[in-house]
Amino acid sequence: MAAIDLSTGIGAVALSLAFNISFLIVFPVTFDRSITMFLLARIERQDGQLDAQGLERVFVREYLSDMRQIDRRIAEQSLSGNxxxxxxxxxxxxxxxxxxxxxxxxxxxxxxxxxxxxxxxxxxxxx
The missing domain is CATH 4.10.910 (30s ribosomal protein s13; domain 2)
Known part of the structure; x- marks a missing residue:
């Protein structure tokens, strides 16, 4: 079996970390926290029924109030030490x-x- 040189090993570890960060952290957080995705789903649900003010009301009522996003952010930022x-x-x-x-x-x-x-x-x- 051939030995792997140091630069190849470091490169493999760095690439592995980059993929893990991208697929296990960045993508899930993007979709979980994305206001854009939330708004698109509500527009899809009520296609053609909302204007900008109606969409804002849905955002405040559902995203901020019902889904308790402020409490969620306080808990996570406290846990992370920020x-x-x-x-x-x-x-x-x-x-x-x-x-x-x-x-x-x-x-x-x-x-x-x-x-x-x-x-x-x-x-x-x-x-």
Missing amino acids: IRVEQGRIHITPQGQQLLRSGRMIGGWFGADPRFVSAPAPAATGH
């Missing part, structure tokens, strides 16, 4: 801040919409 919840208040951790910095940098490379990773200051409420 946030911590203390007395019901949500705080970002240094790890979460680093994730946002990385997201801003990578998003900048690709011209992504910065509104997803940089929030404006909260509006004054007058209280």
Whole structure:
């Protein structure tokens, strides 16, 4: 049996990791979390019956409320260490801040919409 040289072994491991990440993480998360897929399924279900406002109402009612997506994200981000919840208040951790910095940098490379990773200051409420 022929020995495998080091560069071939490293390449095989890297390729295997790339496939595993793509097929076991990226694709399932894309479909599980995709707002686009959610909206397309609702458009299919009510083909021709919805306008933009109706689709927004369906999104808020079903995706955000019924499917409890905010609670789900809080739980997962707390578990991953990006946030911590203390007395019901949500705080970002240094790890979460680093994730946002990385997201801003990578998003900048690709011209992504910065509104997803940089929030404006909260509006004054007058209280």
